[in-house]
Amino acid sequence: MISYSDYLQLLPKTELHCHFASTMTAPLFLELAAKYGVQLPTTYPDELFAFDDLRDFLVAFRYAHDVLREPADFERVAYEGVRSAVADGNLRYREYAINPQYFAARGLGYRDVMDPLISGLRDAEADFGVGFRIIAAINRRESPASAVAMVEEAIAQALPEVVGIGQDDLTPEDTEDPARFAEAYALAGRHGLLRTAHVAETPFAQPSAVRDALEVLGCERLDHGYRIVDEPAVVELARERDVVFTVTPVSTTICSGWHLDEHHRIRAMIDAGLRVAVSTDDAMFFRTDLGREYREGLAAMGVEADAAKAIALNGIDGAFCDDDTKARLRAEFTAAFLTLDAVLTPA
């Protein structure tokens, strides 16, 4: 028999919301920083990853892109990131947000970033059976025109692995302001790219950002969304559209100040009938992993086994992959649930 903690750890999982640079391990980050002479404020992970707020974190997030320069760096981060997520949380499928524009300053073009990334993820898929897709992320610190240019590039290159667009960072005013990027999202939609956006994430964000992301940007899925529970009409809208929210319990707690317990907003989203799927967002920076997000995050919020299984399945329904891949994952997950249910120690 196994404990509920082990049960959550062993559940098969998808991850729909993680930023590629954040899937690095801390030792690899330090190794690559040393390789390129990138001066970090400290080499002690406890200090390097101690953030006061989201803005503080975003400075470190930009640093992490600075250590990815050669194809081998991208390949290694991609491959090792899958290997550790399988070990840390039984990852079975993952979608990565990556913004190719972070690397343009170093002379790396779109394909210089995407090709080795895809190559590393393909090798990992062959060895660990973990499928993947890629989401081209808009850097909200840059202009709306720059977002349009990035989407144009994704359309022109048309890599089958790049299936959607998303976002990272915040606007220069440290806001979300989804409508600012309406043109880039409309362009993506016209060319069959699926759409997600980071909204209603922090105590300072607005629940109306969820409505804007759905109605102005046309998003099929959303990242975070926690402030939604303050606005019943928006909850209703998201429920009607059957939106899947990628939520990040442990990661979010570090920047939001929200305590991880039965009153947490993610638990309120679940209780309101919204569909959530669990991810790490920025695992290295928040010193978390996919297993911990389930094992500690869900358990702290009082999420029980049936709801945890539903969350794992939401991570398939909300994925931006093809229907055959989803059907295969569903069959795999359902079989694993039967095995795990049979050995779970009754509460």
Ligand SMILES: [Zn+2]
């Ligand atoms: Zn994110």
